[in-house]
Amino acid sequence: MLTILFDGVAYGMILFVLACGLSVTMGLMNFINLAHGAFAMLGGYVTVLAMQRLGLPFLWALPAAFLAAAATGLVLERLVYRPMYAKSHLDQVMFSIGLVFMAVAGADYLMGSSQQFVHLPAWLSGRFDLAGIGVGRYRLFIIVLCGALAFAMQWGFTRTRFGSRLRAAVDDARVARGLGIPVNRLFALTFAFGSGLAGLGGALGIELMGLDPTFPLKFMIYFLIVVTVGGTSTISGPFFAAMLLGVADVTGKYLVPQLGAFIIYALMVVLLITRPHGLFARGRA
C-alpha cells in the first residue's frame, strides 16, 4: 500500500512540474496559454534527440530540454505572445490552441508519429525495497528533483527581489513601469522560465507517460485540472493539487480499477465545489 502511495507521489511530482509552468503563465501573467503542452513535448523531443543523436547522458539531456524549451519560449513570447497579452481570453485560447495543432503537425512531420523512447542509465532503473516499500529508483529521482524545484520556486517568488518585482508587475503593470520595473523583460523571463519547466517536465515524463506528437493534446486536460484545482495565485497550490491528484488517481485505480479515469474527475468536481478558487486561493478583490 505504501508502494502505491510512493508511486502516486512520483506521478504527482511529474504533474506538478508539467503544470506549474502553466500556472506561472496563466496565474501570474494572466495569459491563457493552452500551448503549454507543446513546450513540454519540445523538451521531450530535445531529450530524445540529445540522447540518441548526440549521445548525451540522461542527466545532461535534462538541462538541455529545459534550455531549449525556455529559449523557444523566449523567442515565441517576443514574436507572437506579446501582442496577445492585451487581447481577450477567448482570443488567447483560440490562438494558443492553434499553436498546439501546429506543434502536433510539426512534430509529426519532423519526428514521425511513433512513440519515442529513452534508455535510462542503469543507476536510475529498477527498484529496491525500503522497509516494505517498493521504491522505484527513477521515481525516487523524480521526487527528489521536483521537490527541490518546488521549494526553490516557492522561495524565488516570495523571497527574492525578482519575485516581488514580478508580483508587482502582475498586479499593476502601469504603476510597476512607473517605478522603473522593466515589465516587458520580466514577463519575457517569466514566460521563458515557465516554458522551460514544461520542457523539463516533458523530458522527465517520457519514461512514465511516453512521447508522441499528440502529447500536448493528450495531457492538456491533466495540466488544466492541476491548475484549476490548485489555483493560479501561488506555487504551493498547484503543488498540493498535483500531489493530491497524483495520489488519488493512483490509489483509486489500484483499489477500484473499474472506475478507472473517473476518479480524477470526481475529485476535481468535489474540490471545485468546495474551493471554487482553488485550494489556497487568496481572496480576490
Add this chain to the structure above:
Amino acid sequence: MTYRRTVLKGMLGLALAASVSGAALAQDAVKIGLILPMTGPFASTGRQIAAAANLYIQEKGATVAGKRVELILKDDTGTADVTRRIAQELIVNDKVTAIAGFGLTPLALATAPLATQAKTPMVVMAAATGIITERSPFIVRTSQVVPQIGAPFGTWIAKQGTKRVITIVSDYGPGHDVESSFSEAFKAGGGQVENIRVPLQNPDFSPFLQRVADAKPEALLVFVPSGVGAQFMKQFVERGLDKSGIKLIGTGDLTDDDILNGMGDIALGVITAQHYSASHDSPENKAFVEGFKKSNPGMRPNFMAVGGYDGMHALYEGLKKTKGEGGEALVTAMKGMSWVSPRGPISIDPETRDIIQNVYIRKVERVNGELYNQEFETIPNVKDPTKAKK
C-alpha cells in the same frame, strides 16, 4: 471543414501519359481509393499500409486486365466522419472501382453503408473487430479479426499448463475483443482469469501493475494501443515484475515490428500471438521485407503493411478475373480466393468475406543485432471463431 490534401500517386511515367491524353485514357483506368490515417495518432498505420500498397503496384506493374491502375490516397486523420465524406467523394466524383484502407473499426463502420448503397467493393486492410464484414456484403477483409488471434492464443496458453492469468486491456472495442476471446478460450482450457480494464488515455500504469504484483498470476496478458505497449513494458520491468516469474504475453500489437527495435532489451522474451512477423521465414516474406525496406529506408513492415499488400493482391487478382469490372462481380471474384502471402498461406472465406490465416506464437529475440518476433509455433488456418459459431 478543411479540405485535406489529395495525393495522387500517378505511377511512374504513366502519370505523364495520363495528363497528355486526358479523358480518352481515363476511361481505361481502374481507380482505387485508398483512405488511410496519414496524420494524427494513427499515422503509423497509414504510412505502413500506403507504403505496402505502393510497393505492390511497383512490383506487379500499374496495369491490370489491360487497364491502368490509379491509386488515389487520401488522409482521413483517423476520424470517422472524414472517412465517410472522403469515401463518398471518391465514389461519386472520382468514380472509383473500389475503396480500400480503413485504419480503425469506427472508420470502416462509418463507410460500410456507402459501400452497400453504391455497390462498391470495400477492402478493409487494418480495422480488426469482428462485426465489420457483417455490415456490408461488399466488404472484404485482408487484415485480421481480433478473436482470430485471441482465442487460439488462449487455448495455447492453457495447453502450456498455465493456470492463472490476469488480463489488462485498454477500455475500447479491440481491447474488449481481446479480453473476451482470450479469456473464453483460456477458461475452456481449464484456466482461471481475472480481467482488468484501463482507461484508453492512461498516463501511468503503476496502480494496475501493483495489483498484478500482489495477485502474482503466472502470466499477464496485455493489450494497449500500439506504442503505449512499450511504456507498459518499461513499467513492468521497472517494477521488477519480469524477475518475479510473471510472464508477459499479448497479441502482436504489444511488440509491433514498427517500434519493437526502439523498445530495447526490455522486450526480450515477451511471448505474443499474431498473424505476421517481419522475420517470418519464407521466400515470399524475404522478398517483401527487402522490397519494403528498399523503397522505405528506415522502416520495416509490420502486420499493418502486410494487410495493405494482401489487400492490393486481392484487388489485382479479382480485377483480372472480372476483366477490370467492379461492383458485385469484383466481390464475388475475391470470395474464396487463396494465395501465399508474405505472412504465409491465406484465403478469403467465401461466406464471411473475412480472412482465414495462420496464427503464429512468437518470442522476442535478438537476431543480427535487431529485435524480432521469432515464430516458433503455428496454428494453421484460423477462421474468425465468433462467426464460425453462428
